[in-house]
Structures are given as structure tokens and as C-alpha cells.
Amino acid sequence: xxxxxxxxxxxxxxxxxxxxxxxxxxxxxxxxxxxxxxxxxxxxxxxxxxxxxxxxxxxxxxxxxxxxxxxxxxxxxxxxxxxxxxxxxxxxxxxxxxxxxxxxxxxxxxxxxxxx
Amino acid sequence: xxxxxxxxxxxxxxxxxxxxxxxxxxxxxxxxxxxxxxxxxxxxxxxxxxxxxxxxxxxxxxxxxxxxxxxxxxxxxxxxxxxxxxxxxxxxxxxxxxxxxxxxxxxxxxxxxxxxxxxxxxxxxxxxxxxxxxxxxxxxxxxxxxxxxxxxxxxxxxxxxxxxxxxxxxxxxxxxxxxxxxxxxxxxxxxxxxxxxxxxxxxxxxxxxxxxxxxxxxxx
Numbered sequence: 001x002x003x004x005x006x007x008x009x010x011x012x013x014x015x016x017x018x019x020x021x022x023x024x025x026x027x028x029x030x031x032x033x034x035x036x037x038x039x040x041x042x043x044x045x046x047x048x049x050x051x052x053x054x055x056x057x058x059x060x061x062x063x064x065x066x067x068x069x070x071x072x073x074x075x076x077x078x079x080x081x082x083x084x085x086x087x088x089x090x091x092x093x094x095x096x097x098x099x100x101x102x103x104x105x106x107x108x109x110x111x112x113x114x115x116x
Numbered sequence: 117x118x119x120x121x122x123x124x125x126x127x128x129x130x131x132x133x134x135x136x137x138x139x140x141x142x143x144x145x146x147x148x149x150x151x152x153x154x155x156x157x158x159x160x161x162x163x164x165x166x167x168x169x170x171x172x173x174x175x176x177x178x179x180x181x182x183x184x185x186x187x188x189x190x191x192x193x194x195x196x197x198x199x200x201x202x203x204x205x206x207x208x209x210x211x212x213x214x215x216x217x218x219x220x221x222x223x224x225x226x227x228x229x230x231x232x233x234x235x236x237x238x239x240x241x242x243x244x245x246x247x248x249x250x251x252x253x254x255x256x257x258x259x260x261x262x263x264x265x266x267x268x269x270x271x272x273x274x275x276x277x278x279x280x281x282x283x284x285x286x287x288x289x290x291x292x293x294x295x296x297x298x299x300x301x302x303x304x305x306x307x308x309x310x311x312x313x314x315x316x317x318x319x320x321x322x323x324x325x326x327x328x329x330x331x332x333x334x335x336x
Contacts, residue, residue, distance in 0.1 A: 031147035049147060050179040053140065079143040
């Protein structure tokens, strides 16, 4: 319970990057993105659909992704998301920021001052 | 499928059904149907899968709150109960008074500098007469029912714009009459009188907010 809450808080700020990362490989629809997050996290993190829809709306307004409707199927039309060139750029930037932040946080948490 | 639609439509029932909202609902329904299909493929019964899919969706209220609430979609015009005949008398008396003062003052000023034609006196009297009749009628209505209460919309912008347009038209007509009759300013009082309607709108806006004209809300 506690683990899940901590994970959620830590991950919340990176949802956009996670979505952009998944869309950088291919276009996906909402439920597919949530499912992929669950698989990649080994079931440790669940991206709720409402959170995904909110993030997708915001990112679409920012021009990071675009959406389009797929073919009509049994359950109706599926809405697909695709990454835009601006989104690809944002993804690269966020990834670099994250890697730099991770190194810094690792050092800070370890309390390593570099002094004997 | 119907249960999913019912759930999603219900969650969005409090927001304006814009194309954007309808698309969001369609997306959620399609995703939930895909989730149910996955769960059924895993061996769950359709009812169980439906319950699990809807349950896993979690709280939709934050997402729904991002859309325009139904009551905010059409801004409500504020309404106030007023002592109707008392307010109307006040509005008419003040507007006619201000209009008459401007008319008399400007005509007198024009006469002093010989700008106003003699016919202006007749026009002035005629428009003052109409103004007097206007005040008299408002007074009679007040006398007939001094405690009349009406709930009125506090919307003045549209009325004021309309009145200003009428004023502009009246002023143009009066100027045209001056030009065609080769006279100067005998239509001046008409020019001023045309602005009185716009003045009444401003007066009503001002007076209807004063405590002496605000009435208790009438019971249905």
C-alpha cells in the first residue's frame, strides 16, 4: 500500500515522458497505453485511464501528440495517439533531464561528498 | 456494452455535451469494451469482466471536471425583484428630467449665440410635452399599483447598445432634416430626446441596485 503510493507520487511527474516514450515506437490507443505501462512495470504501477486521458488532452493541446480515430470495430471507433515532431523533441529533452536528475539524486541520497 | 455506455454517459451527465465531450465518452467506451474483451479472453464471464473493467476505471470526476459544467455553459443572467412601478417612475422622472435640462439648456445657449432657429422653440415644447406625458403615465401606473413587484433580469448591455443605435439613427434623421430644410439646429431637441432611451437603461441599472427599489422575492 505504502509502496504503491510512493511509486505513484514519484512517477506522476513523468507520465508525459512515459506516454511519449511509448508513442515513439508506434501509435497506440488509450487502453493499449495503460496496458503497456502495466506490463513494463511488471504490475508495480498502474496508469489509470482518467489520468491518461487528462494527460493526452493536455499534451495534444501542447502539440506534443496528435490523435486520430481508427477503423470502426465491434466496440466502436478507437482513438489513436501519435507522437509529433515537437513531442519527439520533448521526449529526448525529458529523457536527458531525467538521466541527469537521476545521477544527481543518486549522489545526493547516497550522501557521498567525495571526501574520505 | 449498454452497461458501459450507461456508466460513461452517467459520469458525464453534468457537463455540456460538446463534440469534445462526446468524443471523450466514445474513447472511454471503446477502451472499456477492449478491456472487457481482454478479461473475457482471460476466462472471466462477461458480467464479471464488465464489473472489473468499470471498477478499474477509477474515479472519472477529475477528468469530467476538466470540461465545461452544464450550468456554466449558459451564463445565468442575474435577476432581482424590484418595486416595478416605483422603479419605472424613478427611471422615467430622472431620465426625462435630465433630458429636459439638457434640451432647455442647449436650446437657450443656442439662442444666445443665434445658432438656433425660431422653430426650435416649438420643437422644444413638443418634445417636453411628450416627456411630460411619459412621466404622467409612469406616475399613473405607480398610483394604480404602488406595491407591484417584478423579477427583472439585470442585463443592460444589449438594451443599451440597441438604445445607442436608435439614438444614432435619430440624430442622423434630425441632422438630415436640418440640412434639407436649410435651417440650423431646430431639430436639436429631437437629437437630445433620442438619447433619452439610452439614459433610461443606465438609470434603471443604477436605481435597481438601490435598496429603496429592491423588493422581497415574490413567492411562487
